[in-house]
Structures are given as structure tokens and as C-alpha cells.
Amino acid sequence: MKLNQNIFRFRKRNAQIQQKQNESEKLLRNFAFLDLKDLFDHFSVSGSGLTAKQAEQLQEEYGKNIITTGQSNTTLHRLVNAVVNPFNIVLLIIAVITLFTDVIYSQHPDYVTVCIILFLVIVSSLVAFIQGERSNSAAEKLSKMISNKADVLRDGVQTEIPIEDVVPGDMVRLSAGDMIPADIRFVFTKDAFVAQGSLTGESNPVEKYADIRSDREDALTDLQNIGFMGTNMVSGSATGIVLATNNETYFGSMAKSLSGDRAKNSFERGVDSVSSLLIRLMLVMVPVVLLINGFTKGDWGDALLFSITIAVGLTPEMLPVIMTSTLAKGAVLMSKHQVIVKTLGAIQTFGEMDVLCTDKTGTLTEDRIILEKYMNVVGDDDNRTLRHAFLNSYFQTGLKNLLDLAIINRAHENGIEAILNSYTRLDEIPFDFSRRRMSVLLEDQNGKQQLVTKGAVEEMLAICTYAEWNGKILKLDETLLQKVRSVYEQHNRDGLRMIAVAQKNDVAGGELSVDDERDLVLIGFVAFLDPPKESAKAAVTALDSHGVRTVVLTGDSEGVAVKVCSKVGVETSCYLTGKEVESMDDAALSESVERCSIFAKLSPSQKERVVKALQTNGHTVGYMGDGINDAPPLHQADVGISVDTAVDIAKETADIILLKKDLMVLEKGVVAGRRTFGNIVKYIKMAASGNFGNMISVIVASLFLPFLPMLPVQILTQNLLCDFSQMGIPFDNVDLEYLQKPRKWETRSIKSFMAFMGPLSSVFDILCFAVMWWIIKANTPAMAPLFQCGWFVFGTVSQVLVIHMIRSGKVPFVQSMAAKPLLLSTTIVALAAVLVGFSALASGLDMATLPLGFLPWLLLLLAGYCLSTQFFKAIYIRRFGEWL
Structure with a gap:
């Protein structure tokens, strides 16, 4: 009978969840095929976003944008849990038996034992409750110290707000690395690729569009103009209008079915x-x-x-x-050392960690990129190289990284920003971690179109057919290529991070594609310096003294990685590049990770594979990163570590957040x-x-x-x-x-x-x-x-x-x-x-x-x-x- 009741309750709960999902799906489908004007009218919003007053009213109506799973965590619920436990139940049973033997059926009633037992129940419950409240309070205070943000339009001004304050009707602006804060309908996209594997299991990101390109019969997650809460932007940029928040989202509707006990650690x-x-x-x-x-x-x-x-x-x-x-x-205690623990259970894994994999920029270095040189392919200073790099960095609409900002700042210092008035951006191809470059298509006042591309040197040389050598455009044959490489390698060995800049005129009309990134003319290089932190060597030594080996996984070149690592005390006798890692089978990689402490020019999947190889060898691995490319290894690691300034997806994936990006903080x-x-x-x-x-x-x-x-x-x-x-x-x-x-x-x-x-x-x-x-x-x-x-x-x-x-x-x-x-x-x-x-x-x-x-x-x-x-x-x- 009891089994049948449990089955009935289980089926009823599943039916309620299914009904909720159907309602959410129906709502999103209607919005997906609605004309944009009608959609804006529905939410009483314009292209300039909600007003502050509208947002306040909607917040009261819809509540905070937080997913709840129905698992109550009220004070009363916690008090009941503190009282109702096996220890107290047995005490109460004994109290009842004692009541009968010592009071009811006794000629000389004795209340002492019964009172003591009840006192024990009250005291033990209070101890458990008070300690639980302290722990709960500490966890809540720490969680408030870190939060993901969303860029929304309020009163026509782009404003950064906590994701929990997003409301239906908000106009949200997204770029690479951002989490989609709610279910949205895209109203503008530019090469917007979204990773929605958390909902669908897809390994590859999917492209999203502002216009309607789907059929009504398509699966909900295949609708190309809908973005789902909990997914994240991999590349490109987009603007969307929020359709649903909190439990009304598609993810929220499945929250109960998705929620459950996580796998227990060792x-x-x-x-x-x-x-x-x-x-x-x-x-x-x-x-x-x-x-x-x-x-x-x-x-x-x-x-x-x-x-x-x-x-x-x-x-x-x-x-x-x-x-x-x-x-x-x-x-x-860890928060006093500027280390915020998102999940209490991660603390013991943190102490168990014996290998720390970390990126280089900002952890071992100062995280203040300085544009040290801009040169032609011969190696001489060249303002023209800086101008082209500036045009590329300024006009790209994706996430501007520290390299872009360093280029833009130097251009302002040199007074060359006036050239922006002469160009209009027509199109772009955002950066991704497989191509390791980005391109913008510009048109000048005379109607001349020019493709300007910058990126990692090896990847750029692969698409350049020509090079400007001493004022002449020459075929980039093997002899010239060797000379160009020698210039690059000389500066790379000096610890400078080299980025190649190239261009091409007369690009074919139509929409820009990756196929257009070929037969380019190499103009020169921009070289950056990110000096090692003074505290990095002491931190690496301190970690080593506590039995934690530091392994550097970076997308940077091997020359820069080795130079920086040699200054901070990381072993440099053996290093591998992403290309070498890719060519290894699992057995060879497992052997190599024990010898090598530097892995350079890695893609996100290669970083994840190195972490997995260390785990296979029996190590407890921590991974520290803050970029989009760090999400896969952060998820793979036994303990993921990020910083409060990281991109949303990195913070969401990490178990531990540092308020200061410093290995010394990590050692504490x-x-x-x-x-x-x-x-x-x-x-x-x-x-x-x-x-x-x-x-x-x-x-x-x-x-x-x-x-x-x-x-x-x-x-x-x-x-x-x-x-x-x-x-x-x-x-x-x-x-x-x-x-x-x-x-x-x-x-x-x-x-x-x-x-x-x-x-x-x-x-x-x-x-x-x-x-x-x-x-x-x-x-x-x-x-x-x-x-x-x-x-x-x-x-x-x-x-x-x-x-x-x-x-x-x-x-x-x-x-x-x-x-x-x-x-x-x-x-x-x-x-x-x-x-x-x-x-x-x-x-x-x-x-x-x-x-x-x-x-x-x-x-x-x-x-x-x-x-x-x-x-x-x-x-x-x-x-x-x-x-x-």
C-alpha cells in the first residue's frame, strides 16, 4: 500500500513538472514567432529598454530572478530538522517509557528522570539549530560577496546589475563570456554563438540569429532566435529582450527534475x-x-x-x-584571506589538492598588459602596424581583452584616434579559440574596403601569402618566412607576447566568412609585456613547500611562458605545446604531465585533457582560470578556482572564488x-x-x-x-x-x-x-x-x-x-x-x-x-x- 502511494506521489510530481515545462515551452514558442513590434508592445518596452520605475514594478510582480527547487530552507524547516533526528527520537521514546514506569505506574512518582531527558532533547536540538544557523548565515554572507552581473538598458543607458535583478522586458546586451541571465528573444546578433550543452548536451556551440529562421515544428532548443537561462555566449555579441525569469524560464521549469543530490566526493x-x-x-x-x-x-x-x-x-x-x-x-577563515567558498564541501578538496594548474596572465604576471613595441616584419618600429592593430581592436564588437585595451590606450597616447572618422565597420569575424584570430571589414571614405586581421603568429602566418618587406609587397616564400620567423622568435624569447597584424584589400561582397581570411598581407607585429608579479616566486615556493606542484597551462606562446616561468620558479626544463599534446595518445600524455610543468598554446579542450591526465595519475587537481577558454578545465578539475573579475561562465563553473588574483592568497x-x-x-x-x-x-x-x-x-x-x-x-x-x-x-x-x-x-x-x-x-x-x-x-x-x-x-x-x-x-x-x-x-x-x-x-x-x-x-x- 505504501509503495503504491509513493508511486502515485512520484507520478503526480512528474506530471506537475511536465505541465510546467509544457507551459514554459508554449510561452517561448509564441514569443519566438511574434513580430518584434508586437513583442515590444507586449512588454510595454522600446529599444531603449525599461524605465527605472517599470523595472521596480516588474520586480515586485515577478520577484527575484533566482531559481528555486521547492526544497524549503526556512528557519522553521531548519528548526524541525534540528529537533527531529534519531538521537532525539530515541530520547523521547525513553522519556515516554520512563513517564509510565516512574510516574504513572509508580507509587512514588519521580519526575526527575523525565525532566532530565526532555532537557537533553531541548539542549541538543538548540545546539544543532544554533550551529546550523551560524553555518547557514556564514554561507549566505559569503555567497553575497560574489555575484554575476548582466548589462541591461535602463532609461536608455547601459547599466550593470546583478543577474537576480533582471526582469521580463529588460533589454540585455551580451558579449563573449556572458551567461544568458534569463530566457530571451534575440533582437540583434553578430556572429553570436551560444553554448547550450547544459540543457541539450550538445558539445558544439550553436549560432543564434535575430530574425525568424526556425519552423514551428522544431524542438524548443533548436529555435535560433531564443536564448535560454543558464547557457553562455562563446563568441560574438547580441542584444535580447527578456521573456521569462526565475522558475518561469525553461531551465526553471525543469529545476525540480534536474535538482538532486550531487555526487559525493572521496x-x-x-x-x-x-x-x-x-x-x-x-x-x-x-x-x-x-x-x-x-x-x-x-x-x-x-x-x-x-x-x-x-x-x-x-x-x-x-x-x-x-x-x-x-x-x-x-x-x-578562508574569506579573511580573500578566498570565497561557493560550496562548503569544496574546502576539504582544496586541502587535498597536490597539483595546481593555472593560467599565466594575472596569476604569475601583473595582469597589466603593456604594449611594448609595434614593428614591421623586419623588426623596426612602425606606426602603420599600430594603426591597423588599433582599427581592428576598436571596431571589433566582442569582448575587448587586455591586449585590445593596451592597443587602444597606446593609440590614444600617440594621438592617432582621429583615423576612426575615416572608417566604417561593415562586418567582422569574432575571435575563437580554434582560429586564434579576429577580423574586421572596414570601408574608408572613398569606398575602399579593407579586411584587417590580427591574431596568434603561427595561425596568422598560415593565412598570409604576402608580406611587406622594406616597403615592398613580396611573396611569403620559405626564405622570407624564415626571416619573419626569426624576428618573431627573437622577441618571443625575450618574453614579449607577439601578435601578428595583416590586411587585405578588395574583399568580395556579401557576408564576411572565415573563407575570406586567406591570401592576406602580413604588415608586422605588436609586442606586449606583462611583467611577472613580485610575489609570484614566493607563492610558487610556498605552494611547493606545502606539497602543491604548480603547472602552467596557457594559450600564450612557449617562449613567453618559459621566460615568465623561469622568473617565478616554475620548472622550465620540459615544456609542451598544444600541437604536441594533440599528437599524443592518453598514455603518452599521462607520462608527460609528470615531467612537464609548462603547457603552451593550448586550446580549451587541450587544457581539459591535461587536467584529466593528471587526475588519471591519481592527483587531486585544482585549476585556476578566469576566461571563457577556462570553463572546460574548471569543470574537469577536482576543485575549480576563479576570481571575482572573471567572465560569468568561469565564476559559475568554479567552486572557489578569489577576490584577489594572487597565488599567495591561494596558498593561504x-x-x-x-x-x-x-x-x-x-x-x-x-x-x-x-x-x-x-x-x-x-x-x-x-x-x-x-x-x-x-x-x-x-x-x-x-x-x-x-x-x-x-x-x-x-x-x-x-x-x-x-x-x-x-x-x-x-x-x-x-x-x-x-x-x-x-x-x-x-x-x-x-x-x-x-x-x-x-x-x-x-x-x-x-x-x-x-x-x-x-x-x-x-x-x-x-x-x-x-x-x-x-x-x-x-x-x-x-x-x-x-x-x-x-x-x-x-x-x-x-x-x-x-x-x-x-x-x-x-x-x-x-x-x-x-x-x-x-x-x-x-x-x-x-x-x-x-x-x-x-x-x-x-x-x-x-x-x-x-x-x-
């Missing part, structure tokens, strides 16, 4: 494996403890209650709180990531080994004692006190030695730690039993409350002390000191346990007050436990080579 899978191990052990233990206590003590009700409570006490229920708190603390982030990882591992190893030891102790006690070693309320109180003592772990220090190398999740290490250290705690639990039985004489059922109090105090204080023993491989309090929050939380809990055990407060937990004669034995046991732990720690480190 760390999360490791946590799950340890948790499942502990659960399996408990599933075995619960019936064993039940049977032993049931047969030996004869009270099956108490035995069942005790078994269930033991299962709860052995559950690392604080793991979600500790993990979330630690990750949130790590994210806030890596250390913060490892500190976060270390604190989580501390808790897991404490929980795993402690719980395993407690299992052994409980079974031994159940076999030999004529009474329960502890009552359920005592176990749960002890469990909560120990949880409180661990609340300082997210704020704890981590030894410098631990931070020196990448840290990967090792499930085998957790299991060996648990098997090695767990039984040690059982030995001292059994010694505590012996002291209570033979020395304190708590050896009859009537003396059970005294026995239980002794183990309660020793168990609580020993678990608190062992936090300090386990948190570091060094000698605690001498060689390694815990952070103040952890010192405070553990001290408070230890004192509270001793105060309860040696005062009248013990009766509140159905225990007898301990005699002062137990205090020396308690101190002796605790000292022995700490010394033994330190001794076994040294043995463990010698055997396994590490502690945490």
Missing part, C-alpha cells in the same frame, strides 16, 4: 563508510547486549531499554554538527582547507575509536556485573556532556607539520586507528570496574548507583582528556596546545562531571555520591590512561608513519 564517501561500519557494529552489538543482560539479570524491559540507549550513545550523532561547523568556520586558502580537514578527521577518529572501545567495555560489563553498568539516562547525559566538550573542535589549532602536505581521506587509516586505540580505552574502563568492585566495594545490586556513578565520572573525564591526546601527534599541553574554545569546552565538561559525581547532584541521575576515597584512584586511572595513550601513540606513529 571525503564524504569515506565518512559514510566509517559511519556504516559503526552502524554495522551496533546492529551486531544491540542484540548481543540485549541477550546478555536479559539472561543474566532477568529484566528484559530494562535490558531492551539499555540496549537501545547504548546504540544511541555509540552513534556519532554530532558528526553532522561538527562537520558543518568546521566547514563553515573554515569558509569564514590551501592551508586553511587543510586545517579544516584536520579538525574533521580529529573528531571522526575520536568518535570511531571511542565508540569501538565503549562497545567492548559494555559487553564485558554486561557479562560479569549483576546489574546494569549505567542506566539509560546516565549514558545519555554522559553522551551529551562529551558532545559539548567537542564543540570547540572546529576552532582548534592544527600542528604545522600536518599542514605541510596534501591530505586525502584514508578509510583504512580510520579503521586501523579504531582497532589500535579503541581497545586501550576498554582496558582502563575494566580497571575502573575493578576499583569500584573490589576497592570501593560497589559489588551488589544495592550498590549499583555507586558503581554507575564511578564509571560515569571516569568515562566522561577520560573521554574529555583523550580529546587532547588524540588532537595532535605531539605531547599535549607541552608541545601542542589546543585552541581556547576547545580548552574551555573540555574544562567545563570535566569539572561538571566531577562536580556531579562527588555531590548530591548525583541523585538527580539516579546515582549515589562518590566517596572522596575514589578521587586518588580516579586521578591514577586518568594519569595511566593518558600515559598509555601517549606511549601507544608513539608506537602507532612508528608503525603507520602518521597520527591523524
Whole structure:
């Protein structure tokens, strides 16, 4: 019956999603075939865009342009999640049973136990809720520090606004690298190619047009005048009118069907494996403890209650709180180093990273391109070369990069911008990463047409048939080509980035195409200098000292890449070009990436392939980039890193955003990531080994004692006190030695730690039993409350002390000191346990007050436990080579 209900709900939900998609598709189809005048009238907008007042009204009507998946994350929802968990459910069940046994059916009603259990529920829920709220608040604040923008026309003026403020009717201007912020109808396009693989799975970008070129029967994503939210411009430029925003978009309509749990990373899978191990052990233990206590003590009700409570006490229920708190603390700490974490789970991957692939410009260099030289093909200074480069950079309508801006600035300085009045742009072919060049078709005042092209030298030489040599146009034969190459290579070796400039007159009429880029005349070169950052060498050295190898993947020439890398400390003995990478099979590339740290003249797909080869070799790879060409490797990398000034698609793909494009900032982030990882591992190893030891102790006690070693309320109180003592772990220090190398999740290490250290705690639990039985004489059922109090105090204080023993491989309090929050939380809990055990407060937990004669034995046991732990720690480190 329940299965049928679930199937019905699933089908109903899918039907609702399908209906929503159909409505969105119908709306977009209608808009796609609507006359532009009617479309503008529908939105009451003109070519100059919305007015500020219209935009404000539409924002109120349609809301923020944010996709929601129906997964509520309200404060009430988070509070319910904090209260309703397995730990609290078992507590409430025990409270109900205790209510019947101690109050309703008791001749002398006792409300103390019930009140304590309810208090535990309230306190544990509040702890989880408050920590969750802090983490949620930290994540929201960090997410607000980075945002993608959209260029819209408001009151006839182009304005940059957050994507979430885009409303239906907005006129959006797009260029290469921009994300399409909503579903739009294109009203102007120029060589506009859009990557919409996120919706369709297509590997190649598709061209979009302003006019209607599709049939009504075409698939929605094949409509050539519609752009979809979440896709991105690869090249060209366009203007579009927003048709739908947020969940009303095509992407929004599928959000529920697309939303789901992301694939778990190695760390999360490791946590799950340890948790499942502990659960399996408990599933075995619960019936064993039940049977032993049931047969030996004869009270099956108490035995069942005790078994269930033991299962709860052995559950690392604080793991979600500790993990979330630690990750949130790590994210806030990293933000102080100008590193913003988009996804908290990426922090541990950041600390695990052992290879950083990065571009060169702006990371190793100053990111301030200087136009150093403009020369003819002979190598002499030539203003004519600068003029042609200026015309190309100025009239192209795509994304103007730093090279274009450097050319335009130098032209202004030289006072040659007046030539713009003599030319009109007729057409252009935007830059792309396969051609590595761009062209503009210009017409002067006399009607003469001229194609001006600039781009990467090798790609330009491939389409040039002639060259201007000493004032003459000569055939670019092998001899002349060799002379031209020698000029290029000489400056390239000096670290100058060389761009070739060429032109062609009398271009055939009609629409300009790539076929027109042939038989050009090479005019000369423009040479740029991007000096290395002063901090780059120190940053590369710092990363290397922390076990992170820096690999440079650049679209620049090998000469410039080697020159810059030699100055910043990146290994230059081996380098490969994109052409060489392309010729290698996967096996050869996998071998080469271990030797070479410089890869030059790479296309986006080649960058992605290099990253994949490193991953295949077992490396955890970070990729840092900020351009359109960086999106594929950013997506492929284990952790994608971008900067706040990056193009939209790079920021959207990245896991981590830097507010400052500097490797030194990144090195600090890596250390913060490892500190976060270390604190989580501390808790897991404490929980795993402690719980395993407690299992052994409980079974031994159940076999030999004529009474329960502890009552359920005592176990749960002890469990909560120990949880409180661990609340300082997210704020704890981590030894410098631990931070020196990448840290990967090792499930085998957790299991060996648990098997090695767990039984040690059982030995001292059994010694505590012996002291209570033979020395304190708590050896009859009537003396059970005294026995239980002794183990309660020793168990609580020993678990608190062992936090300090386990948190570091060094000698605690001498060689390694815990952070103040952890010192405070553990001290408070230890004192509270001793105060309860040696005062009248013990009766509140159905225990007898301990005699002062137990205090020396308690101190002796605790000292022995700490010394033994330190001794076994040294043995463990010698055997396994590490502690945490």
C-alpha cells in the first residue's frame, strides 16, 4: 500500500513538472514567432529598454530572478530538522517509557528522570539549530560577496546589475563570456554563438540569429532566435529582450527534475563508510547486549531499554554538527584571506589538492598588459602596424581583452584616434579559440574596403601569402618566412607576447566568412609585456613547500611562458605545446604531465585533457582560470578556482572564488582547507575509536556485573556532556607539520586507528570496574548507583582528556596546545562531571555520591590512561608513519 502511494506521489510530481515545462515551452514558442513590434508592445518596452520605475514594478510582480527547487530552507524547516533526528527520537521514546514506569505506574512518582531527558532533547536540538544557523548565515554572507552581473538598458543607458535583478522586458546586451541571465528573444546578433550543452548536451556551440529562421515544428532548443537561462555566449555579441525569469524560464521549469543530490566526493564517501561500519557494529552489538543482560539479570524491559540507549550513545550523532561547523568556520577563515567558498564541501578538496594548474596572465604576471613595441616584419618600429592593430581592436564588437585595451590606450597616447572618422565597420569575424584570430571589414571614405586581421603568429602566418618587406609587397616564400620567423622568435624569447597584424584589400561582397581570411598581407607585429608579479616566486615556493606542484597551462606562446616561468620558479626544463599534446595518445600524455610543468598554446579542450591526465595519475587537481577558454578545465578539475573579475561562465563553473588574483592568497586558502580537514578527521577518529572501545567495555560489563553498568539516562547525559566538550573542535589549532602536505581521506587509516586505540580505552574502563568492585566495594545490586556513578565520572573525564591526546601527534599541553574554545569546552565538561559525581547532584541521575576515597584512584586511572595513550601513540606513529 505504501509503495503504491509513493508511486502515485512520484507520478503526480512528474506530471506537475511536465505541465510546467509544457507551459514554459508554449510561452517561448509564441514569443519566438511574434513580430518584434508586437513583442515590444507586449512588454510595454522600446529599444531603449525599461524605465527605472517599470523595472521596480516588474520586480515586485515577478520577484527575484533566482531559481528555486521547492526544497524549503526556512528557519522553521531548519528548526524541525534540528529537533527531529534519531538521537532525539530515541530520547523521547525513553522519556515516554520512563513517564509510565516512574510516574504513572509508580507509587512514588519521580519526575526527575523525565525532566532530565526532555532537557537533553531541548539542549541538543538548540545546539544543532544554533550551529546550523551560524553555518547557514556564514554561507549566505559569503555567497553575497560574489555575484554575476548582466548589462541591461535602463532609461536608455547601459547599466550593470546583478543577474537576480533582471526582469521580463529588460533589454540585455551580451558579449563573449556572458551567461544568458534569463530566457530571451534575440533582437540583434553578430556572429553570436551560444553554448547550450547544459540543457541539450550538445558539445558544439550553436549560432543564434535575430530574425525568424526556425519552423514551428522544431524542438524548443533548436529555435535560433531564443536564448535560454543558464547557457553562455562563446563568441560574438547580441542584444535580447527578456521573456521569462526565475522558475518561469525553461531551465526553471525543469529545476525540480534536474535538482538532486550531487555526487559525493572521496571525503564524504569515506565518512559514510566509517559511519556504516559503526552502524554495522551496533546492529551486531544491540542484540548481543540485549541477550546478555536479559539472561543474566532477568529484566528484559530494562535490558531492551539499555540496549537501545547504548546504540544511541555509540552513534556519532554530532558528526553532522561538527562537520558543518568546521566547514563553515573554515569558509569564514578562508574569506579573511580573500578566498570565497561557493560550496562548503569544496574546502576539504582544496586541502587535498597536490597539483595546481593555472593560467599565466594575472596569476604569475601583473595582469597589466603593456604594449611594448609595434614593428614591421623586419623588426623596426612602425606606426602603420599600430594603426591597423588599433582599427581592428576598436571596431571589433566582442569582448575587448587586455591586449585590445593596451592597443587602444597606446593609440590614444600617440594621438592617432582621429583615423576612426575615416572608417566604417561593415562586418567582422569574432575571435575563437580554434582560429586564434579576429577580423574586421572596414570601408574608408572613398569606398575602399579593407579586411584587417590580427591574431596568434603561427595561425596568422598560415593565412598570409604576402608580406611587406622594406616597403615592398613580396611573396611569403620559405626564405622570407624564415626571416619573419626569426624576428618573431627573437622577441618571443625575450618574453614579449607577439601578435601578428595583416590586411587585405578588395574583399568580395556579401557576408564576411572565415573563407575570406586567406591570401592576406602580413604588415608586422605588436609586442606586449606583462611583467611577472613580485610575489609570484614566493607563492610558487610556498605552494611547493606545502606539497602543491604548480603547472602552467596557457594559450600564450612557449617562449613567453618559459621566460615568465623561469622568473617565478616554475620548472622550465620540459615544456609542451598544444600541437604536441594533440599528437599524443592518453598514455603518452599521462607520462608527460609528470615531467612537464609548462603547457603552451593550448586550446580549451587541450587544457581539459591535461587536467584529466593528471587526475588519471591519481592527483587531486585544482585549476585556476578566469576566461571563457577556462570553463572546460574548471569543470574537469577536482576543485575549480576563479576570481571575482572573471567572465560569468568561469565564476559559475568554479567552486572557489578569489577576490584577489594572487597565488599567495591561494596558498593561504590551501592551508586553511587543510586545517579544516584536520579538525574533521580529529573528531571522526575520536568518535570511531571511542565508540569501538565503549562497545567492548559494555559487553564485558554486561557479562560479569549483576546489574546494569549505567542506566539509560546516565549514558545519555554522559553522551551529551562529551558532545559539548567537542564543540570547540572546529576552532582548534592544527600542528604545522600536518599542514605541510596534501591530505586525502584514508578509510583504512580510520579503521586501523579504531582497532589500535579503541581497545586501550576498554582496558582502563575494566580497571575502573575493578576499583569500584573490589576497592570501593560497589559489588551488589544495592550498590549499583555507586558503581554507575564511578564509571560515569571516569568515562566522561577520560573521554574529555583523550580529546587532547588524540588532537595532535605531539605531547599535549607541552608541545601542542589546543585552541581556547576547545580548552574551555573540555574544562567545563570535566569539572561538571566531577562536580556531579562527588555531590548530591548525583541523585538527580539516579546515582549515589562518590566517596572522596575514589578521587586518588580516579586521578591514577586518568594519569595511566593518558600515559598509555601517549606511549601507544608513539608506537602507532612508528608503525603507520602518521597520527591523524
